[in-house]
Amino acid sequence: MAANICALRQFVSSACKGFKSPVVVISSSVVSRMCSSTSLGPKIYTRTGDQGYTSTYGGERLPKTDAIFEALGTTDELSSVIGVACEFCDEAGHGDIVTKLEEIQCVLQDVGSNIATPRQTSPQRNIEKTKFNVDATKELEQWIDAYHNQLPPLRNFILPSGGKSAAMLHVARSICRRAERRVMPLVRSGNVEPEVGSFLNRKICLKDGRKNRKNLPSDSTVTEA
DSSP: OHHHHHHHHHHHHHHGGGSSSOOOOOOOHHHHHHSOTTOOOOOSOOSTTTTSEEEOTTOOEEETTSHHHHHHHHHHHHHHHHHHHHHHHHHTTOHHHHHHHHHHHHHHHHHHHHHTSOTTTSOHHHHHHTOOOTHHHHHHHHHHHHHHTTSOOOOEEEOSOSSHHHHHHHHHHHHHHHHHHHHHHHHHTTSSOHHHHHHHHOOOOOOOSSOOOEEEETTOSOOOO
């Protein structure tokens, strides 16, 4: 059963390459340091994970249920749903948002590289290759501030809605929160750089021009960092 599930995942990953306009060029400083410029990359399947174990970037074999792979899987899920949001934003004519979301997807590749290289057990050369660039968080904060300045004063908490692109971005936001919850224990254990947690803690919620449904007065005690 484990082998069948593993093969199915690899088939879906391979099949996705055949659809319309896949974004296959990753603008990631970490990935470029990890890969040879002449390499065609690994085969899409290896069979090495059929028994439920897989490897970190440092070569350590761990169960696929390990906290490291839970965090990796959730950041992968986040990037995937951002990809769906990109399609909806593109349909709605929000090209500037699409560009930013694609940049975030590229940074999430760096996040995954950092998670996949436990700082406590990986070779130093691998740690250096996967060091997270703190400038990504600073740039994200600038985007948040720019969009925030365009909004009217918030007097109500917002129910996730506002059109297809906005609703999907709300899904991405909530998955990002889950990714943060998966990553923070690894940060506390010293296996992931704190800057990765900081990046995931930043959130940007964009809407496509429709009105969101409102709920809860603004003086509610419900808050979110």
